[in-house]
Amino acid sequence: xxxxxxxxxxxxxxxxxxxxxxxxxxxxxxxxxxxxxxxxxxxxxxxxxxxxxxxxxxxxxxxxxxxxxxxxxxxxxxxxxxxxxxxxxxxxxxxxxxxxxxxxxxxxxxxx
Amino acid sequence: xxxxxxxxxxxxxxxxxxxxxxxxxxxxxxxxxxxxxxxxxxxxxxxxxxxxxxxxxxxxxxxxxxxxxxxxxxxxxxxxxxxxxxxxxxxxxxxxxxxxxxxxxxxxxxxxxxxxxxx
Numbered sequence: 001x002x003x004x005x006x007x008x009x010x011x012x013x014x015x016x017x018x019x020x021x022x023x024x025x026x027x028x029x030x031x032x033x034x035x036x037x038x039x040x041x042x043x044x045x046x047x048x049x050x051x052x053x054x055x056x057x058x059x060x061x062x063x064x065x066x067x068x069x070x071x072x073x074x075x076x077x078x079x080x081x082x083x084x085x086x087x088x089x090x091x092x093x094x095x096x097x098x099x100x101x102x103x104x105x106x107x108x109x110x111x112x
Numbered sequence: 113x114x115x116x117x118x119x120x121x122x123x124x125x126x127x128x129x130x131x132x133x134x135x136x137x138x139x140x141x142x143x144x145x146x147x148x149x150x151x152x153x154x155x156x157x158x159x160x161x162x163x164x165x166x167x168x169x170x171x172x173x174x175x176x177x178x179x180x181x182x183x184x185x186x187x188x189x190x191x192x193x194x195x196x197x198x199x200x201x202x203x204x205x206x207x208x209x210x211x212x213x214x215x216x217x218x219x220x221x222x223x224x225x226x227x228x229x230x231x
Contacts, residue, residue, distance in 0.1 A: 001173065003156070036217035038157070045207055045224055046149075046157065051217035089157050093216045099159045099173040101147070101216075106156040 004029060004090055004104035011110040012080045020107045022073040022090030028102055030071035034093035037066060037075045041086045049088075050075060077109065085111040114138045116146075116208055116222035123228045124198050131194035132225045134208030141165045141210075146191040147218060148182060149207040160206075163191055164213065198229045 005023040012018040022029065022037075029035055035053045038046035048057055050066035053073060063078045073092070077084050090104035119133040134146060148160040161172035163182045170182050184191045191208060206225045209218035 003158075032216075034216040040157075045221040046209075047221070048217060048219045051215075051219075057219060087156075091157075091159075091217075097171075098177070099147075099161050099171045101159050101162075103149075103157045103159060 001028075001094055001096060001098070001102045004092060004102055006088075006090060006104040006107045008105075009108045009110060011112055012077075013112045014080050014082065016080050017076060017078045018080060018109055019074050019076045020088055020090075020109070022075070022092075022104045024071050024073075024092055024102070026071060028092040028094040029068065029073050029090075031095065032093045033068065035066065035068060035073040036091050037064075038089045038091065039086045040089065046089065080111050082111050085109055114144075114210060114220040116210060116220055118206075118208060118222040118225045121226040121228070123230070125231055126198055126200055126229055128198050128229075129194070129196050130198055130227065131192050132206060132227065134191045134193075134222050136189040136191075136210060136220075141189040142186065143213045144210050145213060146184065147209045147211070148180075148191075148193045149209060150176075150204045151207065151224075152204045157207075160193065165189075165191075166213070198227075200229050200231075202227060203229045 010018045037050040040046045053068045054066040147162040150158045160176045208222040210220045211218045
């Protein structure tokens with residue numbers, strides 16, 4: 001299982017949108033609609049932001065949205081706010097007989 | 113709502129053994145999976161493995177198979193991650209996370225346990 005590929009960083013000004021990609025293979029991202037996204041602020045535990053590609057848990061602002069095309073999933077943060085500055089990780093179900101999940105490499109979102 | 117509380121930070125020497133815990137509350141954990149995640153200093157998240165509370169079945173990432181052991185005690189809703197012989201490279205923050213069986217995402221996370229291995 002190889003880590004999913006994310007860009008190291010992405011940035012935008014307050015109010016703008018930023019989109020983060022998460023590229024895998026047909027064995028993980030492309031094979032299942034089971035991509036989730038986690039936000040992690042420095043020194044804090046990860047927090048679930050998106051599950052099953054595009055669903056938002058209760059309490060997550062609708063500024064966060066997810067999508068998928070082929071082997072690449074994406075997270076879009078619209079109307080960027082200062083508190084959105086954090087690391088973001090995608091994760092996909094991989095259907096393996098070993099640990100069936102794989103994380104992305106992580107993207108730091110910088111609010112300019 | 114489920115809450116996961118992890119044991120406190122540990123400082124160990126190479127070669128020592130260690131067992132860290134993750135106790136759940138707020139729901140019956142019989143139908144839950146608990147996963148363990150490693151985050152080395154300044155690095156990303158990595159899945160170590162999972163345990164299913166109903167039958168203590170485990171699944172390990174190939175990178176960690178054989179070096180760590182995941183176990184659980186249903187009677188106290190607690191999952192464990194243990195090492196028999198720590199290495200300096202095990203220095204990291206370790207998180208537990210839970211999901212109900214049938215889900216494919218982890219909606220509850222522990223606060224993390226920092227493990228430092230140094231001579």
